[in-house]
Amino acid sequence: NAGVMQNPRHLVRRRGQEARLRCSPMKGHSHVYWYRQLPEEGLKFMVYLQKENIIDESGMPKERFSAEFPKEGPSILRIQQVVRGDSAAYFCASSPEYRAGNEQFFGPGTRLTVL
């Protein structure tokens, strides 16, 4: 039973390019969460999605960032026109349901470096 898969594990982009981060949740999980971890900081919530719906994007920067979770395929976190400040580790988590106290299962993360 595979866990949460994220790819690529490492991504290098130059300023102004686009970054696409992919997340495949655990089998049977329809709830996906994205977090960003800046160096020496904890994880910050970005967005929560269910299949084909963005439920809570209160942690997403207003510009350049978008997320989707299509009916088929992985969830995508897209960062347009990347800047050096976007360099961070981006983690995806999934859960089988959305209720109080539920455990979120985390992927290994994508480490984005912007040159």
Added chain:
Amino acid sequence: AQSVTQLGSHVSVSEGALVLLRCNYSSSVPPYLFWYVQYPNQGLQLLLKYTSAATLVKGINGFEAEFKKSETSFHLTKPSAHMSDAAEYFCAVSAATSGTYKYIFGTGTRLKVLA
């Protein structure tokens, strides 16, 4: 609003000594509390969680935590540290606000175990 404070960004203990990692939370509604561990270049793994049942929660790898409402604390302990416990530990709170259960993470405590 919820928040989590982890006291001590770095903690060092000798192998075999007691491990104590501190976490204080703030929540206007009954919280759910979690401890996660992150090994280098990996995702987060759940150690234990408090969901309003027993106040003393036992987790994996010999860790446990006690929920103390009067002190708004959820400190993580382990009687005897092993070298393999060296990692970063995150406390998180989740509580229903505006219909969402997103996690709020602390900034983490990096545990070093000395031989």
